[in-house]
Amino acid sequence: MKNDIHPDYHEIDVKLTNGDILRMKSTYGKEGDQLTLDIDPTVHPAWTGGGMHLIDTGGRVSAFKKKYAGFGF
Secondary structure (H helix, E strand, C coil): CCCCCCCCCEEEEEECCCCCEEEEEECCCCCCCEEECCCCCCCCHHHHCCCCCCCCCCCHHHHHHHHCHHHCC
16 A cells, blocks of 8 residues: 555544434544435445426427327326
8 A cells, every 4th residue: 555645534523314413434634524415225225115297398208208109198
């Protein structure tokens, strides 16, 4: 391993959306800094099994369905 090319690896506090604080090792910030998450495993649908919502911005899905309506989608 080369000297002086790797970032400092230290402990920080990670604040989840529900207010819980976890102590983790990271290269983020400095020793003792706090990283506040907007999305974490307690609220994200990928981990909670929540339903997926399709948002049709600009009518792309509607245009696709109209174009291929005869194929039985």
